[in-house]
Amino acid sequence: DIQMTQSPSTLSASVGDRVTIICRASQNSYNYLAWYQQKPGKAPKPLIYRASTLESGVPSRFSGSGFGTEFTLTISGLQPDDFATYYCQQYNSNPLTFGGGTKVEIK
Amino acid sequence: KLVESGGGLVQPGGSLRLSCAVSGFTFNSYWMHWVRQAPGKGLMWVSRINNDGTAPIYADSVKGRFAISRDNAKNMLYLQMNSLNSEDTAVYYCTRGQPNLSYYDLWGQGALVTVSS
Numbered sequence: 001d002i003q004m005t006q007s008p009s010t011l012s013a014s015v016g017d018r019v020t021i022i023c024r025a026s027q028n029s030y031n032y033l034a035w036y037q038q039k040p041g042k043a044p045k046p047l048i049y050r051a052s053t054l055e056s057g058v059p060s061r062f063s064g065s066g067f068g069t070e071f072t073l074t075i076s077g078l079q080p081d082d083f084a085t086y087y088c089q090q091y092n093s094n095p096l097t098f099g100g101g102t103k104v105e106i107k
Numbered sequence: 108k109l110v111e112s113g114g115g116l117v118q119p120g121g122s123l124r125l126s127c128a129v130s131g132f133t134f135n136s137y138w139m140h141w142v143r144q145a146p147g148k149g150l151m152w153v154s155r156i157n158n159d160g161t162a163p164i165y166a167d168s169v170k171g172r173f174a175i176s177r178d179n180a181k182n183m184l185y186l187q188m189n190s191l192n193s194e195d196t197a198v199y200y201c202t203r204g205q206p207n208l209s210y211y212d213l214w215g216q217g218a219l220v221t222v223s224s
Contacts, residue, residue: 034210036150043200043214044150055212087150091208095166096140098150 002027002090006099012107017078021102023071023088032092035064035073038101039084047086048073078104109201114218121191125218127184127201132213135159135179138204140211141186143197153199154186158206168194191222 003026013019023033031051036044046055048064051071061076075082083106088099113125125141141153154175156163163175174187184201199218202211 032208032210036211043217044211045214046210046212049210049212089150089210091204091210093208094155094164096152096155096208098152101149 001095002029002093002097004088004090004097004099006086006088006102008102009100010103010105012105013078014107015078015080017107019075019078019104021073021086021088021104023066023073023099025069025071025090027093028068029090029092031067032090033064033066033071034089034091035062036087036089037082037084038087044087075104109203109213109215111199111201111215111218114199114220116221116223117191118224119192119222121222122187122189123191123220125186125188125199125201125220127186127215129182129184132203134177134182138206138209139175139177139184140202140204141175141184142200142202142211142214143195144200144217145194145197148197151197155204156184188220191220193222196220196222 005024007022033051035048038044047058052064063074085101085103087101108130110128117123138157140155154165156175160177172190176185201215203213
């Protein structure tokens with residue numbers, strides 16, 4: 001199984017900050033990497049797929065990059081609605097696996 | 108749209124069947140998955156079924172206890188869960204994926220399953 005490791009697990013930031021979340025895969029996942037946003041009590045919402053392609057309707061302040069084993073999610077200009085938990089997921093091989101999550105908190 | 112139902116409280120060793128009602132897209136064109144999230148924890152893939160239902164696969168932790176199925180005529184996805192234990196306590200999400208390996212572009216609201224005596 002491909003293990004996905006996210007860092008940091010918690011991130012404290014202010015509105016307007018640029019934040020970066022890292023996701024590392026234990027094996028080459030090419031660009032089969034997705035990012036999701038989850039708010040308390042809600043289902044995850046897809047943000048990015050193929051490592052860098054924004055899902056329809058996702059604001060352009062979100063961006064993704066990376067290939068192989070290291071990936072990043074960047075939020076350029078954090079907004080109040082962005083405080084949430086973010087998960088990466090590899091879909092290069094079964095079983096599909098998720099990172100442990102990064103909670104973005106208000107500083 | 109994906110709408111789960113069938114969650115609830117069940118005793119250890121018991122059984123429960125989750126359902127996921129699908130609307131708004133051509134159900135038989137998509138592979139479907141169940142993903143779960145234990146309270147306060149991260150996401151874990153549980154099971155996947157291909158578009159005609161012939162090739163289900165399972166996470167090791169549920170293999171032999173859970174069974175995924177679908178009824179394309181009724182636009183329904185199911186998860187039969189047997190021999191439940193406390194580690195199965197979670198919110199179970201029905202999710203949609205493209206054929207073969209894919210991310211999940213549509214999620215249901217989730218169904219809470221609590222295994223407790």
